Amino acid sequence: MQIDDRGDMAYVNRVADDELGMALARAGAVLIEGPKASGKTSTASRRAASSVRVDTDPTVLPQILVDPSMVLEGARPRLLDEWQVHPELWNAVRRAVDDAPERGQFILTGSTVPGADAVRHSGAGRFARLRMRTLSLAESGDSDGNVSLSALLEGEPPRAGVSRLTFDGLLARIARGGWPAQIGLKDVEALASTRDYAATISTVDIGSTRSVRDPLRVDRLLRALARSVGTEVSISTLARDEASLSRDSVREYIDALTRIFVVEDQPAWSAHLRSSAMLRKEPKRHLADPSLALALLGADATALRGDLAFAGQAFESQVVHDLRILAQPLGGEVFHARDSVGREVDVIVQFPSGRWAGFEVKLGASAHVVEEAAASLRAFAANVASEDPPVLTVVTGFGPSYRRPDGINVVAFGAFGP
Incomplete structure (x- = not known):
């Protein structure tokens, strides 16, 4: 802005x-x-x-x-x-x-x-x-926008040098969020504003659904969702984590939070597999903006740096958030997939034509990390019966963007644009 x-x-x-x-x-x-x-x-x-x-x-x-x-x-x-x-x-x-x-x-x-x-x-x-969602990195100017998602999906190879978004810059952007009114604020001010927003969800906003909800239980459930952001946490696990709600009550509360657009689950994909493996049906849990998860847990960019496992969860949630925005004008819907033998894809964008694109999300960008992600994409895609070959991409937290000899794209998140 x-x-x-x-x-x-x-x-x-x-x-x-x-x-x-x-x-x-x-x-x-x-x-x-x-x-x-x-x-x-x-x-x-x-x-x-x-x-x-x-x-x-x-x-x-x-x-x-x-x-x-x-x-x-x-x-x-x-x-x-x-x-x-x-x-x-x-x-x-x-x-x-x-x-x-x-x-x-x-x-x-x-x-x-x-x-x-x-x-x-x-x-x-x-x-x-x-x-509409909060700002993507491309909209807020945190991404260079040198790699067009639409061009990538049309088969154009990505080609961009190291993006200006550094590892620490990425963590700071995840922590501050994409709230339009917060652009121009210092990071500490933006985080305080998001914490204020999070507090109103359980005390004010959820009341707009015309359902009676206990604010303390809403807050505890939100914190449980924040801890599990970007994962396939089950209703049963959330009920145990929150401790005072039954599974049916958790479902009702999540429904209320979905109706005010605070929770936006990433549904499991449905496809025809070549093998007898079964696709799992549990959705991945996401909040309206990954910064909400940090605000609910009292964390910031420094805390993310000290907990790289959770940083990976938050990063994947940010990638899902942005791909939803960038794919929506193209008619794309965002899913995830995991089968019963462990093959998985972090993000699948499905198009009305039946074509699909798969994305593996990795906070790191080392050759070993990229190779493992590419191998996972290849293994999953080989087991899906589809007329058109999918576009497969490894999304990294930083580094250059290019196409590998095996045809799999590697794109730094700070390079993505429409």
Whole structure:
């Protein structure tokens, strides 16, 4: 983020900017969802001709009580920020789009998924959906952006020298996070801000799901999730770790945290294997931003350096976070895979065409580390029946980016871009 002439923070260009433009061009309304403080309102405001803050504008409720469609009056595209505070607006927008079937009329932003009974109509054919997350390294300027993910997936070999993002710089970026409003803060200030954010999750934000939750238990569960970030920790293990919740209660709490976009699991991949090995079904657990895990555990970049095992978990979670952002405009969904004989891939990006790409994530970049990761990718890919050969890549924490003689890419995380 840069500072403008008035001393205010200028807008950070987002991968979602182009996605929003395309969504407005194909649908009457666009729903942007994601965690609080991820930049949804700023991105939407740049496209909106008028807006209303549904959660804070005192004139909204009286209009809702008379006729919800009154809130929709204004120049279009009209932004309804935090629309889910008054779920009636969903059907009002749906009817308005039906009555005047023009594209790009409304933008709705939300940091909570309403309950199943709050939205009775899916909005199919009327709403486009867009998921926003905190800043990727490419968006925050911490990545050189010399290796394009889209070009990599099209078969172009990566070619970049050592990225400017050092090992310590990477740990510092993971600790401070990708929260747009924190750019420009000192690292210690950013970490304190994230800790404040983490505290509000258990005391305030989860209440927006309209479910009764014990803040102390929510906090303990969040800490258990933080300790296991980037791993396939089971519901049973989380219940034992948290100690005071049953497995069913853990599921309910995780569902509530998912509905406010604090938890975003990485589902297990489903594919046809050549052997009789079975793919495991447990998801990997991730938080909205890896910095939340550190904030919940009272850790910082120095603590990460002193615990390289946990640093590896946090790094893998950061890579998953960024690949979700970079792959989304390409139609890619992010999974992980592990079979019953131990073959695994840290990240699989699946495309609607059936093509897939596999990524092994390694914090180190030594020849031995890269060779082991490449061998793992080859072994897994050889056991998957697929028409098109996958793009296989080892993602390292630092170093150069290149293609190995066996065709497997090696890309330093600080080089990735759209």
